[in-house]
Amino acid sequence: MSIAPDTDLQENSVVTNAPTFEEAIAFIWAEADMLDRLDYKPWLKLWTQTGKYIIPVDRDADYVDALNIVYDDQEMREARAKRLLSGFSMSSAPPARTVRTVSRFVIEAQDESSITLRGAQMLAEYKYEHMRFLPADMRYHIVRAADGSLLFDEKVVTLINADDFQFGIGYLL
Amino acid sequence: MNITDFAALVQDDRVHTALYKDPAIFEEEMDRIFNNTWVWVAHASDVPAKNTFKTSWVGRQPVIVTRDRENKVHVLLNRCRHRAASVCEKKKGKASVFVCPYHGWSYDVDGKLRKVPHAKGYEEAFDTAQFPLISLRVEEYNGLIFATFKQDIEPLADFLGSAKKWIDLFMKQGAGFGVRTLGEHKFRFPGNWKIQLENTTDAYHFPIVHKTFLDSLDAETENVFDVLGQGGWVEDLGNGHSVMVMIPDLIDLEDNLDAPIPDRFADLAKELAAEGYPDDQVRRIVRAVGGSGFNLNLFPNVACSMAFFRVLRPVAVDETEITHVAIGMDGGPAAGNRARLRLHEHFQGPMGFGTPDDAEGWERVQRGARAGDDLWIMLNRGVDAPDGVAEAGHNAGDVSAETGMRAAYQMWKRMMSA
Numbered sequence: 001m002s003i004a005p006d007t008d009l010q011e012n013s014v015v016t017n018a019p020t021f022e023e024a025i026a027f028i029w030a031e032a033d034m035l036d037r038l039d040y041k042p043w044l045k046l047w048t049q050t051g052k053y054i055i056p057v058d059r060d061a062d063y064v065d066a067l068n069i070v071y072d073d074q075e076m077r078e079a080r081a082k083r084l085l086s087g088f089s090m091s092s093a094p095p096a097r098t099v100r101t102v103s104r105f106v107i108e109a110q111d112e113s114s115i116t117l118r119g120a121q122m123l124a125e126y127k128y129e130h131m132r133f134l135p136a137d138m139r140y141h142i143v144r145a146a147d148g149s150l151l152f153d154e155k156v157v158t159l160i161n162a163d164d165f166q167f168g169i170g171y172l173l
Numbered sequence: 174m175n176i177t178d179f180a181a182l183v184q185d186d187r188v189h190t191a192l193y194k195d196p197a198i199f200e201e202e203m204d205r206i207f208n209n210t211w212v213w214v215a216h217a218s219d220v221p222a223k224n225t226f227k228t229s230w231v232g233r234q235p236v237i238v239t240r241d242r243e244n245k246v247h248v249l250l251n252r253c254r255h256r257a258a259s260v261c262e263k264k265k266g267k268a269s270v271f272v273c274p275y276h277g278w279s280y281d282v283d284g285k286l287r288k289v290p291h292a293k294g295y296e297e298a299f300d301t302a303q304f305p306l307i308s309l310r311v312e313e314y315n316g317l318i319f320a321t322f323k324q325d326i327e328p329l330a331d332f333l334g335s336a337k338k339w340i341d342l343f344m345k346q347g348a349g350f351g352v353r354t355l356g357e358h359k360f361r362f363p364g365n366w367k368i369q370l371e372n373t374t375d376a377y378h379f380p381i382v383h384k385t386f387l388d389s390l391d392a393e394t395e396n397v398f399d400v401l402g403q404g405g406w407v408e409d410l411g412n413g414h415s416v417m418v419m420i421p422d423l424i425d426l427e428d429n430l431d432a433p434i435p436d437r438f439a440d441l442a443k444e445l446a447a448e449g450y451p452d453d454q455v456r457r458i459v460r461a462v463g464g465s466g467f468n469l470n471l472f473p474n475v476a477c478s479m480a481f482f483r484v485l486r487p488v489a490v491d492e493t494e495i496t497h498v499a500i501g502m503d504g505g506p507a508a509g510n511r512a513r514l515r516l517h518e519h520f521q522g523p524m525g526f527g528t529p530d531d532a533e534g535w536e537r538v539q540r541g542a543r544a545g546d547d548l549w550i551m552l553n554r555g556v557d558a559p560d561g562v563a564e565a566g567h568n569a570g571d572v573s574a575e576t577g578m579r580a581a582y583q584m585w586k587r588m589m590s591a
Contacts, residue, residue, distance in 0.1 A: 166360045
């Protein structure tokens with residue numbers, strides 16, 4: 001079977017522009033490291049302007065018309081980062097210490113400019129004699145920006161006990 | 174001090190720290206208060222149709238709230254009469270029968286024992302009528318469903334008394350539609366239930382604990398939430414109930430409908446107008462979406478607070494579960510309910526801009542209460558009556574007064590020493 005040269009070229013350029021699995025994972029790991037270090041200002045720049053950061057209550061909800069733990073657009077992410085870094089929020093000053101790992105990645109979809117992954121996050125929290133554990137299913141929609149960098153267009157953190165009780169959480173998931 | 178002399182632990186302006194940390198007192202509270210008065214279990218919209226149910230709690234006892242084929246609401250202990258297995262472990266749903274998964278005893282939604290498998294193994298005199306799910310007494314006021322173990326208690330309407338007026342005002346958030354629950358956040362804190370009970374009518378903490386919430390608002394909205402500076406008040410409504418008016422302008426959501434629409438709701442107003450709602454209805458909906466300007470605390474376990482129900486469940490002497498139930502319009506515009514959901518997420522829940530700081534404060538009270546074996550919790554703020562706003566004859570103080578807490582503890586004292 002022969003392939004026309006221009007089709008070949010087009011396919012090559014698709015492969016070049018699509019975020020690869022490895023790039024996406026490195027991006028997610030860099031974010032996890034940022035969040036454990038409370039490095040929220042650069043974190044704000046990891047998002048598209050229309051990106052949504054969602055922590056649902058119900059596993060299968062239509063998030064926009066359901067009550068969520070978090071449903072943040074850019075403005076709310078900025079307000080949240082400001083609050084957590086302000087020093088005036090009792091629940092985040094001092095903050096709990098967190099250690100998280102993200103793994104068990106599977107590609108859900110991929111096109112010329114984006115990749116959708118699901119994964120697992122294991123997060124341990126320590127504060128005031130309490131050790132807490134917040135495992136979650138993760139879903140990321142990651143896009144390639146014009147300058148070639150990667151950005152989150154959607155990140156959904158579904159806690160293993162999303163529809164049950166939580167404790168106050170004074171950091172980002 | 175004799176620990177069983179409960180009356181001695183509550184004075185007019187202070188309560189003993191033992192109330193937060195003595196497990197024996199906690200046990201007595203479950204018996205003398207939670208098993209002995211009207212306890213909130215659900216909103217009517219949680220069981221919207223025949224054969225719908227919701228699981229809930231009365232004190233430490235799990236119950237199922239059901240609606241039968243005649244639309245009557247029942248509150249049933251969630252344990253099979255055979256060997257005590259729970260018969261329902263779902264949060265809510267639809268069911269025309271509850272079947273115990275252990276040996277298959279099945280119950281109607283009104284609690285009647287319908288059938289037992291292999292009935293001939295029982296003696297002939299075995300009478301299914303003797304073994305229904307245990308029913309509590311149930312009454313409803315304006316959509317709020319309460320249950321009690323105490324069959325001879327006063328009617329719910331009498332127990333609520335002066336609080337009824339405030340419940341009616343609160344339900345104006347339906348904006349002419351019904352009120353329905355939209356979803357809930359649940360969280361726990363390692364502390365005693367009364368620490369949260371105190372918080373609902375405590376405006377004194379608001380500008381301090383919620384500084385970062387206030388900082389996240391536009392200037393116009395921040396002014397609205399300047400709760401100490403608007404001439405509000407706290408009023409003892411009797412039977413342990415109290416109301417804290419933070420924003421007097423938002424007591425009656427059907428007043429001032431000609432006022433300019435706040436900037437934060439301008440887009441919503443445009444969207445509603447584009448959907449074809451006439452101007453007066455748009456104004457009514459927008460004003461309702463912002464919520465009421467008061468917190469109504471109903472002793473012992475529920476509050477109608479601004480735009481949500483706040484339900485407390487005592488788990489242990491030093492563990493409490495809180496549920497914040499978002500409410501909205503039943504049959505109203507989706508855009509209005511969406512706006513309410515986003516407002517709720519902004520302040521409430523385990524990652525809201527307000528709730529985690531409240532929870533941290535309550536935990537710090539419990540941690541600090543370990544210090545000092547014979548110290549008191551002070552509730553002596555604000556004994557001067559505010560200017561002419563509370564109902565005549567009612568005990569009231571300015572918005573930052575601890576009047577609501579004193580009211581709750583006087584009820585605690587009455588019930589614990591009865």
